[in-house]
Amino acid sequence: MQVSVESVGALERRMTFQLPAERLETGVGGRLREIARTARIKGFRPGKVPAKVIEQRYGEQVRAEVIDRLLREGFDEAVRENDLRLAGAPRIEPEDAGGLAYVATFEVVPDFGEIDVSKLSVVRHTAEVTEEDIDRMIENLRLQRRSWSEVTRPAQEGDALDIETWSRIGDERMPADGAEKGTPVLGSGAMLPALEQALAGMSAGDEKTVEVEFPAGWRVPQLAGKKAEVHVKVERVSEQVLPEVDAGFIKSFGVKSGELEQFRSEIRANLERELKGALMNRLRREVGEQLVATWAQVELPPRLVEAEARSMARQAVEQARRQGRNVELPADAHQQFMEAARKRVLVGLLVGEIARNHKLQLDPKRLNETLRLIASTYEEPDQVIELYRNDPQLMSGLQNRVMEEQVIDWIAERAQHTVQQLSFQEAIAPQQ
Secondary structure, three states: EEEEEEEOOOOEEEEEEEHHEEEEEEEEHHHHHHHHHOOOOOOOOOOOHHHHHHHHHHHHHHHHHHHHOOOHHHHHHHHHHHHOOOOOOOEEEEEEOOOOEEEEEEOOOOOOOOOOOOOOEEEEEEEEOHHHHHHHHHHHHHHHHHEEEEEOOOOOOOEEEEEEEEEEOOOOEEEOOOOEEEEEEEOOOOOOOHHHHHHOOOOOOOEEEEEEEOOOOOOOOOOOOOEEEEEEEEEEEEEEOOOOHHHHHHHHHOOOOHHHHHHHHHHHHHHHHHHHHHHHHHHHHHHHHHHHOOOOOOOOHHHHHHHHHHHHHHHHHHHHOOOOOOOOOOOOHHHHHHHHHHHHHHHHHHHHHHHHHHOOOOOHHHHHHHHHHHOOOOOOOHHHHHHHHHHHHHHHHHHHHHHHHHHHHHHHHHOOOEEEOOOOOHHHHHOO
């Protein structure tokens, strides 16, 4: 196969290659003969359909399939022969209509020089799950299953209040008629501090007017960034009733034995799984920041960075829509993600180069462990494992994730590092 490669930029390449006509015709002919043996066409017995009929019916489709396969094989072969390291997917187009000459444009991995990770300085965080963490989780589970009982005493922190409110700015009343109803829990932070303070100590039937300063981004535009008089009336005060941690409560979380010891053991396993993921995310961020700082001046493939920025913009929009916000994606939305995309691409390319330079291979044992950990969070773990094993896209994503974690660990072990002990709560807290 004739191949020529030229540079059209610092990291962009243009490859021209010609598909061998004889391989195309051989491939098409062979595939048509395979189809002829099993094709069912009205008026002909299976295996007896004339070759001309098979070619008329399937020729165009088969030719397109064979060309696609030969393109992939030919391009991959040319990449190997020319020792090219691609950054992102190529764009392959015919050089002329109807011919077998094609042009592939693509970007290559930049030259990072010697990647000496021993010069990096990494903070490695550690933490462990304690009995107090398990107690805290059980209390959270009790809160999830709490019920409410009406009381006649004044409201205090932790109580749920059925309230009616309306606001006034000057002569404008909001809403114009009636009142808004809600059932906030004192101390939950769901209300503005001024309202929380006003409601504390009120009883059923009490009414009060309080001056409230609303934040600029408040959900009601007429109130955003303004001071208003808010009239509040308490309809009912209810205190929470927490369930006992008995056999029935424990069984409701899938622990069939109803035994407290097994319940605590399963909670520990879940918390340790969460902790492991949180510590890896912290390490990934630590190592990533060091890689970005050290190789920040390296020129990156611009189309790859832009593609990553566009992907990040789409993900942000999808997340907003899942939260119930109606968000449109402007044509230039990716611009605000360009810097973050650059860092992500830089880290990804460096991780790939380190794996290649040191011949790091995916650890099947670690892959299986990660898959089992993911599956254990579902009610039917075996079905989840089967789903991954039967879905190449899902499995490929998991393999990439595990490989990245392996390389991150490899870097951290060889870098200069200090160990910082965290509590479980500190370790799982969102990073700013």
